[in-house]
Amino acid sequence: MxxxxxxxxxxxxxxxxxxxxxxxxxxxxxxxxxxxxxxxxxxxxxxxxxxxxxxxxxxxKAQASALSMDELGVVQVAEHSMSNVSLAQLISKTYSVSTILVEDISFAYQDVETPILERVNATFNTSGFNFIIGLSGSGKSTLACIIAGLYEQSEGHIRIDGITQPFRGYSNESILLVHLHPSILEQLLKSNISLGCGSIDESRLVSAIYLADLQDFVASLPLGLNSTVDEKELSGGQLQKIGLARAFLRDPPVLILDEALSAIDSHSRKRIMANLRERRRGQLTLLVTHDSQDIEPNDDICMLSAGRVTRFGKKHQIGSALPVKLASQEKHDIEHIEKDRDHNDVCFRSRAARSSDIxxxxxxxxxxxxxxxxxxxxxxxxxxxxxxxxxxxxxxxxxxxxxxxxxxxxxxxxxxxxxxxxxxxxxxxxxxxxxxxxxxxxxxxxxxxxxxxxxxxxxxxxxxxxxxxxxxxxxxxxxxxxxxxxxxxxxxxxxxxxxxxxxxxxxxxxxxxxxxxxxxxxxxxxxxxxxxxxxxxxxxxxxxxxxxxxxxxxxxxxxxxxxxxxxxxxxxxxxxxxxxxxxxxxxxxxxxxxxxxxxxxxxxxxxxxxxxxxxxxxxxxxxxxxxxxxxxxxxxxxxxxxxxxxxxxxxxxxxxxxxxxxxxxxxxxxxxxxxxxxxxxxxxxxxxxxxxxxxxxxLALELEVGGVYSVGHRTEKASDAVILFQNVSFSYQDTNAKGFNQVLKNITFEVKKGESLTIVGKSGSGKSTIASLLLRLYNVDRGSIEIFGMEISSIKADDFRGAVTMVPQKPKFFEGSIRENLLYGCQLPYVSEEAIWDVLRAVNAFDLVNGLQRGLDTCYGDDVLFSLGELQRLCIARALIRKPRILILDEPSSHLDAFNTQIVADLIGTGLRAIDKDLVILTISHDSNLIKHAGRILKIDRGYVAQDGKSSG
CATH class of the missing domain: 1.20.1560.10 (ABC transporter type 1, transmembrane domain)
Structure with a gap:
């Protein structure tokens, strides 16, 4: 106007x-x-x-931008008072910390009424390793973040060797928190490991690499430590090893590991834990975990439940109250199995597509x-x-x-x-x-x-x-x-x-x-x-x-x-x-x-x-x-x-x-x-x-969608197999080497109605690539993939997505109500509320949602936040609500405690087949509890099928 x-x-x-x-x-x-x-x-x-x-x-436009910036609500946080901390004390703290005292800590996320922690009291020292354990959503990771100075508690104090609330720079220098999914910058591997360390001695860097069991990965790179790496192109185990290498290199007075070994195979995990105990002797180390197999008798355990401390003491003092996830179970014969994150199996800057497409x-x-x-x-x-x-x-x-x-x-x-x-x-x-x-x-x-x-x-x-x-x-x-x-x-x-x-x-x-x-x-x-x-x-x-x-x-x-x-x-x-x-x-x-x-x-x-x-x-x-x-x-x-x-x-x-x-x-x-x-x-x-x-x-050519047939269509070539891989080969592009890295080599296997298949193998062997190809995320180089007797590219995209569903290892919920998230992308004409609650009961999420004030209408992000374990259960429920004919589970137990892991294992073993006897379940896992419940195991080694047979569990 x-x-x-x-x-x-x-x-x-x-x-x-x-x-x-x-x-x-x-x-x-x-x-x-x-x-x-x-x-x-x-x-x-x-x-x-x-x-x-x-x-x-x-x-x-300037006014609108200024208003948007003002609405961010960025507040300058004043530094904590240093009046009671002398310079000599601060300098000494960068070399040694003997005790962390948690006093009446309470915490709730902003704009979320439900508290995460309530009056938590605990003491962590250097007499042994300190473990924080508990069910999903109990507040373990939140407590670790508060100790590391990432979150500010609502009430209570953190005392480090008697010093209350040290200033922020102290936390950065003295406390290192390694997360479940450490972030990697797209730069040299050497630079990624030495982030924040300044100039370092080459021998210390090499020592950290060996302590983190990362030497094989480094050797596989064309330029070794001088190779460029990208987070999107690393497996979960490789990411965690890089995070651990950072920890070994910095060797801080206080080291906190938040599920930092969960994606690493059992043999490598044992070596790293032994290295940790040897290297961290006499230093304060705190581990957040669902898994009790690494806890030794002299270690301190803080057990959380619903934001409160229910048990605290040595392992032998807690006794039968300790939840055991894998302690009484022998690892499956298949070892060195490492989680491959999402669709990325190749460790070094691998980007996939058919050669012609690339x-x-x-x-x-x-x-x-x-x-x-x-x-x-x-x-x-x-x-x-x-x-x-x-x-x-x-x-x-x-x-x-x-x-x-x-x-x-x-x-x-x-x-x-x-x-x-x-x-x-x-x-x-x-x-x-x-x-x-x-x-x-x-x-x-x-x-x-x-x-x-x-x-x-x-x-x-x-x-x-x-x-x-x-x-x-x-x-x-x-x-x-x-x-x-x-x-x-x-x-x-x-x-x-x-x-x-x-x-x-x-x-x-x-x-x-x-x-x-x-x-x-x-x-x-x-x-x-x-x-x-x-x-x-x-x-x-x-x-x-x-x-x-x-x-x-x-x-x-x-x-x-x-x-x-x-x-x-x-x-x-x-x-x-x-x-x-x-x-x-x-x-x-x-x-x-x-x-x-x-x-x-x-x-x-x-x-x-x-x-x-x-x-x-x-x-x-x-x-x-x-x-x-x-x-x-x-x-x-x-x-x-x-x-x-x-x-x-x-x-x-x-x-x-x-x-x-x-x-x-x-x-x-x-x-x-x-x-x-x-x-x-x-x-x-x-x-x-x-x-x-x-x-x-x-993008004139449709690479991933298309098709003319519905899932119910039967062709003359139809077989009894629901999934059929015939001589499938697939290569990733290695951009630095200017060539291609063949991951799958003439893979052939089939999965029939009602069958449960678990895919295992070493990192980079191609197991997650199989899942990605089955999901039509990539096109094969040679061979063919069929489901229900039809080439997957010939099936209508909507029909295909309704028939094949995947639960990712890294769960994701969008802003909106829980109901909207559970029904997101669901193609069924009608899903009753009773059906939703039945599925939530099956994955042990009924009490979690029913306990909320607005139930299914609770808005995620505004009214409530969930832990990764809780989100993973809800994502499994979202997949089951869709009533798929093929269900792919990518490390479904990675964020779950022992109790919920057993529930998922029972679902894979018998529960889902009771709902749909023809359902095909394809699981990618290195959890022996899930492997035992698999009807069949497919082991991939160096791009070939190394083993295909029934589970011995």
Missing amino acids: RILPLRALGNLVFVQGLVFAQYLVAAGRATSGQVFTSFSACLLLGSLIASLSDLLAMIN ESQSDIDESFEKESTYSLTQLLRFTYRTCDKKFMVLFGCFTAVLTGLVPLVLSFLFSKILSKIVGHTSPGMRITWKPILTLIIAAIALIFGDGCVHFSSKALLHYVLETWINSLRKLSLSLINDQDMSFFSLHNRFPSDLNTLLMNDARDLRSVISEFLPGICEMFALAVGGFVWSTVTGWRLTLVGYAFIPLILMITAAYGIILQGVEARYKSEVAELDSHCSKTMLGIKTIKSIGLESDLCAEFEQKLKALFSIGLKRAIVDGFGFSVLQLCTSAATATILYYGVFLIGKNEYSLEQMLFVLTLLIFTISGVTNVTKRLPVVSRGQRAARYISSIISS
């Missing part, structure tokens, strides 16, 4: 100025020269007023990087190809042409009015008001009409183009969802990059069409119409004025080319900084645990300096280009005025003729200059169009 009054006000400046000038001339209080000078000033003022709409838009995607990426420009013509073609409401866009451009013709008529009216005023040079001369008032009224009506048309054009274009951008977002997201997982491993294809592109950069693309394209149409109409009209009126002065147009266009072209390169670099730096912030926030717990805030802040400042540097260049280019264009405009105006007066002096032009041509040319040149002000928008829009167009074109 601001466009209408501002555009009208910019033109009305002339009208009210001319009316008042007429009065002053008639009263003898102003000369014609003064009127003419004022009129010229009003021309400049009017263009400035009209540009206020863009400035107001920027101010509105090469084609890489070619697209390379050609995209080489293509440095995306012309305005290409941008318009892209818009025409992807916009559904082309007619409305064309209509908006047509109205822009009409508004471009308005200054021509206004120039004619203003010249008539001005000539009548300036023509009365004698003071007191009587002025004929009627024709002047007629011209003024006509000008006012035209100005308001122009404002209404301009407003309608802008509103229409913004509406249509906002719809277009939303459709592009939907199309891009749909195509992205259709890809296999190899797509996300390519350059500029990480989730944070795609999110920035679709949500932020797409707005720049919209701005090009909604602002620059109408401006071009308006300028074209003004330039062509003005040239024709002014040439007919006075061709000599017109040619002088239009002689500046080529100069302005050349400067504009050069300005645009330079600005495009600077804008692209600026946007890239912004994306780099955004990616850095995103990774920092995702790994904030690990960063705080090992005291990396200063290092990450220093890296952030370096990226800010790089952004500031290119931003300064951008500002210089933008300001210099705009100034040169303004200089050309002023020079053109002065030249036109001088030559016009010269022609009048030779009686070749009349005053009215000169004023008309002068006004018309000034309007035209100002219009051209105003269009050039939008060149930064064009540069940003060209970059966004290039990225989005690249994504859409590269």
